[in-house]
Amino acid sequence: VAIEGLLRQAIDKNELLLHYQPRICMRTGVLKGVEALVRWQQPKLGMIPPGEFIPVAEESGLIDSIGTWVLQEACAQAVAWREQGLGKLRVAVNLSPRQFHYANLVAQVQGILAQAGLEPDHLEIEITESAVMKDTESAINTLHLLKELGVVVSVDDFGTGYSSLSYLKLFPIDILKIDQSFVRDMLDNPSDAAIAKAIIALGQSLRLTVVAEGVETRGQAQSLKALGCDEMQGYYFSRPVPAAQIIEIAQRHS
Numbered sequence: 001v002a003i004e005g006l007l008r009q010a011i012d013k014n015e016l017l018l019h020y021q022p023r024i025c026m027r028t029g030v031l032k033g034v035e036a037l038v039r040w041q042q043p044k045l046g047m048i049p050p051g052e053f054i055p056v057a058e059e060s061g062l063i064d065s066i067g068t069w070v071l072q073e074a075c076a077q078a079v080a081w082r083e084q085g086l087g088k089l090r091v092a093v094n095l096s097p098r099q100f101h102y103a104n105l106v107a108q109v110q111g112i113l114a115q116a117g118l119e120p121d122h123l124e125i126e127i128t129e130s131a132v133m134k135d136t137e138s139a140i141n142t143l144h145l146l147k148e149l150g151v152v153v154s155v156d157d158f159g160t161g162y163s164s165l166s167y168l169k170l171f172p173i174d175i176l177k178i179d180q181s182f183v184r185d186m187l188d189n190p191s192d193a194a195i196a197k198a199i200i201a202l203g204q205s206l207r208l209t210v211v212a213e214g215v216e217t218r219g220q221a222q223s224l225k226a227l228g229c230d231e232m233q234g235y236y237f238s239r240p241v242p243a244a245q246i247i248e249i250a251q252r253h254s
């Protein structure tokens with residue numbers, strides 16, 4: 001309850017910020033994009049991770065204004081990087097199920113892109129399986145509209161939701177993100193390795209880009225590469241970092 005009151009003021013007080021985690025092409029080592037991850041720098045409580053305040057924001061409805069702020073900030077940052085001379089860098093934004101089912105989402109995204117002056121294919125929206133399964137008819141409709149707009153859509157935490165694989169043929173999505181739980185133990189646990197392998201094969205046959213999340217070691221990166229995984233994200237390469245650090249990372253990996 002206390003945290004909700006503080007969170008309510010956090011945007012106006014400029015306490016939210018975004019960190020960005022690089023996403024690297026497995027084959028070339030080139031920086032392909034970044035995932036925006038929100039942080040809350042609360043003056044008295046310190047840095048509060050999203051795992052603690054996003055659920056509060058969801059329940060209280062504050063996620064609407066926080067989500068709008070995140071989209072605006074991420075799009076503005078993508079334009080700033082371009083103006084600083086970086087090549088094409090796509091920025092991925094997480095949407096909670098509630099945000100994804102917001103009736104005005106597509107118009108809102110369109111407005112934010114126009115206001116920022118960002119090309120739609122420089123923005124990626126990450127949704128979870130549970131978000132698309134909640135109300136499949138409206139989800140399909142929203143995904144088609146986002147596709148028409150030119151925005152890229154990925155399914156986050158893939159493999160962990162209660163979903164049917166048949167949605168992959170109904171939903172116009174572009175990217176599967178293998179959940180970190182499968183990557184974490186894939187070198188020791190044959191089941192996790194088999195699941196990661198199957199997701200990569202599935203993505204390849206459906207012509208989807210497959211991204212591995214939570215890659216922490218060289219061994220994991222090597223075996224994912226051998227399995228044909230397209231891109232990777234994780235501490236092995238980089239933690240989420242402030243926007244300024246992305247510039248040097250991009251220069252080193254171009």
Ligand code: G
Pocket residue numbers: 036037038049050051054067070094095096240
């Ligand atoms: O950065 P970290 O690993 O602490 O993030 C924890 C969780 O918070 C992840 O599930 C991530 O998807 C979620 N998250 C991070 N940033 C955002 C955001 O801007 N919007 C929403 N809805 N979720 C976010």
Ligand code: G
Pocket residue numbers: 021037094156157180213214215216233234235236240
């Ligand atoms: O749910 P989502 O996939 O958006 O959450 C991403 C979260 O995973 C972020 O909070 C990010 O900080 C965290 N993360 C990113 N890379 C790694 C990693 O290599 N290991 C672990 N343990 N967490 C990671």
Ligand code: MN
Pocket residue numbers: 035094126156
């Ligand atoms: Mn994510």
Ligand code: NA
Pocket residue numbers: 156157158177179180213
């Ligand atoms: Na994830």
